[in-house]
């Protein structure tokens with residue numbers, strides 16, 4: 001299968017999911033707003049955070065196979081961002097590190113054309129490089145511990 005065949009379906013699923021998070025998620029607390037700003041998000045007031053039992057993925061066996069082949073940790077995913085919608089697994093994993101990571105993905109959506117445009121770029125990069133080596137994931141991991149405005153922060157260090 002190719003991504004192109006499934007892209008419309010994935011996009012529709014993700015837009016639906018984003019809408020649900022935006023409608024039912026909570027606005028960020030003061031400290032979470034700071035973390036989102038640290039990760040580069042401009043419109044921090046638009047972010048909503050939803051606590052979930054587990055992070056769901058489209059229920060299609062070809063897509064699941066593709067995701068696994070790319071190294072996506074489907075069963076152990078602790079959080080995910082779709083546009084301004086962030087969902088995190090509620091079993092004690094609301095760590096600052098996780099939130100910084102997911103907020104960085106929000107920044108990536110925000111600065112790369114929103115869900116339609118960014119999601120396609122993101123998925124293509126995961127297919128090309130693998131999940132862990134995707135430049136978008138590497139960028140998000142770099143922001144897990146340090147704020148963007150930290151003077152000691154060197155964004156392009158490996």
Ligand SMILES: [Zn+2]
Nearest residue numbers: 101105137140
């Ligand atoms: Zn990530």
